[in-house]
Amino acid sequence: MYPGHMKRAAGISLLELVITVAVAGILLAIAMPSFTGVINNNRLTSSSNTLVTAMHYARSEAVRRNGRVIVCPSADGATCSASGNWQDWITLATSSTGDEVLRNHGVEAPVQMSSTIQRVSFRADGLARDAAGNLLAGNFIACIPTNRPVENQRVIAVASGSRFSTDSADGSGACP
Numbered sequence: 659m660y661p662g663h664m665k666r667a668a669g670i671s672l673l674e675l676v677i678t679v680a681v682a683g684i685l686l687a688i689a690m691p692s693f694t695g696v697i698n699n700n701r702l703t704s705s706s707n708t709l710v711t712a713m714h715y716a717r718s719e720a721v722r723r724n725g726r727v728i729v730c731p732s733a734d735g736a737t738c739s740a741s742g743n744w745q746d747w748i749t750l751a752t753s754s755t756g757d758e759v760l761r762n763h764g765v766e767a768p769v770q771m772s773s774t775i776q777r778v779s780f781r782a783d784g785l786a787r788d789a790a791g792n793l794l795a796g797n798f799i800a801c802i803p804t805n806r807p808v809e810n811q812r813v814i815a816v817a818s819g820s821r822f823s824t825d826s827a828d829g830s831g832a833c834p
Contacts, residue, residue, distance in 0.1 A: 691806065694806050695806040695807040698768075698802050698804060698806055698807055698810070699807045701768070701769050701802060702769065702800050702801075702802060702807075702810070702811070702812045703812070705765040705769045705771060705800045705812070706800050706812040706814055706824045707824075708763060708765060709747075709763075709765075709771065709798055709800070709814055710822045710824065712729055712747065712749060712761065712763045713729060713778060713786075713816075713822055714822075715749060715760075715761065716728070716729045716749045716760075716778065716780050717780045717784050717786070717820055718784075719749070719751060719760060719780075720780035720781060720782055720784060721782060721783075721784045723751060723753075723782075724782045725751065725752065725753055725782055726751075726752045726779060726780065726781055726782070727749060727750065727751050727752070727760070727779075727780045728749070728750045728751075728752060728777055728778065728780070729747060729748070729749050729750075729777065729778040729780075730747060730748060730750065730776070730777035730778070731743055731744045731745075731746065731747050731776075732746055732747055732748040732762070733746070735748060735759070735762045736748070736759060738750065738777060740776060743771075743772060744765075744771040744772055744773055744798060745764055745765060745770070745771055746762070746763070746764035747762075747763050747764065748760075748761065748762055748763070749761040749763070765800065768802050768803065768804070769800055769801070769802055770800070770801050770802070770803070770833050771798065771799070771800050771801075772798070772799050772801075772833075772834055773796065773797065773798040773799065774796060774797075775794070775796040775797075775798065775816070778794060778816070779794075780820070784820055785818075785819035785820050786816065786819045786820055787819060793818055794816055794819050795816060795817055795818070796815075796816050797813050797814065797815050797816070798813070798814040798816075799811055799812070799813055799814075799827075799833075799834055800812040800814065801829055801833035801834065802833070803831060803832065803833045804831060805830075805831045808828055809826040809827060809828050809829075810828070810829045810830075810833075811827040811828070811829040811833070812824055812825070812826060812827070813825050813826075813827050
């Protein structure tokens with residue numbers, strides 16, 4: 659080193675740190691609303707997939723057991739309830755010796771799951787039928803009461819007794 663020349667200390671100043679934190683805060687405040695939409699979208703997708711997976715499982719168990727397997731809403735995790743509230747549901751194998759709960763399922767708040775379908779009963783042929791014996795057709799709705807995302811509902815449609823499809827729907831922030 660030359661005499662009289664001082665080496666400057668390496669690092670950042672307090673002013674640089676304050677500016678960096680302020681810019682990061684502004685960017686976070688701008689990004690947070692869209693991040694909430696992404697989280698809610700993933701919650702809806704996950705809940706819809708949970709229901710569809712439960713239906714596929716029940717169908718495969720009905721074929722494997724060569725008997726009837728029911729998916730129905732349940733308040734206690736052991737018996738079917740008559741409500742249209744599908745927050746919690748069970749997969750139940752029926753036989754002459756009694757009913758056996760195969761699995762408990764459910765969705766967590768803030769997702770709300772509902773349907774006009776009281777129960778889904780798969781027979782040994784793998785098709786779901788209603789109480790009159792007709793092939794089951796209807797909808798389940800997974801919803802979050804929010805405007806983020808705008809399409810705050812997933813409609814899980816049941817057609818021809820065993821075909822499930824999921825579509826997004828705009829619920830305008832309200833749940834059925």
